[in-house]
Ligand SMILES: O=C(O)CCCC[C@@H]1SC[C@@H]2NC(=O)N[C@@H]21
C-alpha cells in the first residue's frame with residue numbers, strides 16, 4: 001500500500017475516538033462503584049435481574065452487530081447486490097419464536113446459564129457439552145470481532161494494528177471486569193447509538209457527494225445491484241430468498257433463542273413480560289441496522305463503480321475496501337473519520353464485552369460452581385472477574401489467527417454461527433419439543449451434528465467450488481464518453497458454470513443453510529438414538545423443560561381432542577390448581593433468589609410452567 005494513498009487522521013479524529021473509549025471506561029467504573037458495587041455474582045453476572053426492556057433490547061442488538069456487519073455488509077452489497085437484505089425477513093420468526101418459546105421456558109426456571117436447562121432436561125454431561133460448544137463458538141467469534149476493525153484500519157490508515165487490538169481488548173476487559181453485566185449493558189446502549197450515528201454520517205455525506213438519492217438509485221439499478229426476489233430453490237446458490245429468509249431464521253434462533261449472551265439479557269430483565277418486550281423491540285432496531293449497512297453499500301457503489309480503482313484497491317480485501325471508501329468520502333470533513341472509527345470500535349467493543357461476560361458466566365455457572373457448591377460469594381465474584389480478564393487474553397490470541405480466515409469476514413462469521421450455533425440450537429429443540437429424547441440421544445446427536453457440520457464447512461473451504469464469479473469490482477458497468485453506460489462483457493454475465501455433482505454438491509451447500517441443516521441433523525440423530533436406547537417416559541421429564549409444541553400447533557382443536565392427540569399431557573395439570581407454592585428463599589448454585597408466589601395463570605400452559613418451575617426448584621435443591 002503506497003503511503004501516498006493512505007488516509008490520515010486529524011487531531012479532532014483522534015479526540016473523537018479517545019472520547020468513545022473514555023466514556024465506555026467511565027460507564028464501567030460507574031457501575032463498579034455504584035449499586036451493590038459488584039459484590040455478588042447475582043449482580044456481576046445477572047445485573048440483579050432488575051433491568052428495563054429498553055437497555056436490554058439495545059444490548060441484545062449490540063451483542064451480535066459488530067464491525068463484521070458494519071464492514072462486511074456494505075462489502076457484500078457492493079460486490080453482490082442487495083440480495084443479502086432479504087435476511088431481514090428472517091427477523092420476524094427469528095424474534096417471535098425466542099419471545100414466545102425460549103424466553104418463557106428459560107425465564108420461569110430462573111436460570112443463570114442457558115445450559116443449566118440442558119442438565120435439567122437431560123444430564124450434566126449434556127450441559128457440559130453445550131457449554132464447551134458455546135465457549136468454542138464465542139472465542140473464535142470474539143477473535144474475528146477484535147481483529148476486523150484493527151486490520152481494516154491498519155490497511156487504510158496505517159493505524160498501528162496490534163496497538164489497536166491491544167487497546168480494544170484492554171479497554172473492554174477493564175470495564176467488563178469492573179462493572180459486570182450492568183456495565184456491559186449500559187456501554188452497549190451508548191455504543192449502539194455511536195454505531196448508528198457513524199453509519200448515518202457516512203450515508204448522508206455519501207448520498208450528498210454522489211448527487212442525491214435518485215442518482216444513487218439510478219447507478220445502483222444500472223449496475224444491477226438492486227437484486228429482485230430470487231426464489232431459486234437450489235440450496236447450493238449462496239444467497240436466495242430461501243437461504244436468507246428461511247435459513248436465516250435458524251441463524252437468528254441460534255443467536256436470539258439459545259445463545260447465552262442473549263439468554264443472559266432476557267434473564268436479567270425484571271419480569272418475563274419485560275424480557276419478551278425487549279425481544280420485540282429488537283425487531284425495528286435490527287431492521288434499521290440492516291438498512292443502514294445495505295444503503296451504505298449502495299452509496300459506495302454509486303460513488304465508485306464508474307471509475308476503475310484497481311490501482312488503489314489492488315491488494316485490498318473487499319472488507320478493507322469499505323474503509324478506504326469511507327475514509328475517501330469523509331476526507332476534508334474533520335471529526336467524521338474519527339466518528340466512523342468510533343462507530344467501528346463501538347460495534348466491536350459492544351460485541352466483545354457481551355462475549356466476555358457471557359463466557360465468564362457459563363464458565364462460572366456450568367464448569368466451576370457445580371464442583372465448588374460451598375464457594376463463598378466474594379470468592380465466586382472475584383473468580384468471575386478473573387475469568388472475564390483471562391477470556392480477554394484468549395480473545396487477543398484468537399485475533400491473531402483471524403487473518404488466516406477467508407476474504408469476507410461476514411461470511412466467515414455467519415458460517416461459524418451455522419457450524420457451531422446450529423447444532424446447539426438442535427440440542428435445545430430436541431430437549432424442548434421432543435419429550436422422548438434422552439441424554440444419550442442428546443450427546444450422540446450433538447456429536448454427530450458437529451462432525452457433519454465441520455465436514456461440510458471444512459469441505460467447502462478445501463474444495464472451494466468455483467462458484468459463479470462475483471460481479472467485477474468495477475461493477476461490470478462502463479461509463480461511456482457520452483455519459484451513458486453499457487454492461488461490460490455481456491457474455492460473462494450469463495455464463496452458466498457446470499453444476500456440482502455428488503459430494504461436491506454437498507460441499508457447495510450455501511453457508512446460510514448450515515444453521516438449519518445442522519439443527520435438523522442433531523434432532524434426527526438425537527431422536528433415533530433415543531428410541532434405540534429407550535425413549536424417556538413423560539413422568540421422568542423434569543417439569544418445565546418441555547414446550548408443548550404439538551398442543552400449541554393444534555390450538556384450534558377442542559380441549560378433549562388436544563389431550564388425546566398430544567402424547568405429552570403437561571405435567572402441570574396433575575398439580576391441583578389450589579396447590580400453591582409458599583414463597584420460598586431457594587439457594588440454587590449459590591444464587592439466592594425469591595421463589596415468587598406463582599401468580600394467577602394466564603392459561604394452562606402458564607400454570608403448567610409455573611408449577612413445573614416450582615417442582616424444578618425442589619429438584620435442584622434436592623440434588
Ligand atoms: O456483525 C456481526 O458481528 C455478526 C454478523 C451478523 C450476525 C447476525 S446476521 C443476522 C442478525 N442481524 C444482526 O445484526 N446480527 C445477526
Ligand code: NA
Nearest residue numbers: 062065347351
Ligand atoms: Na457490537
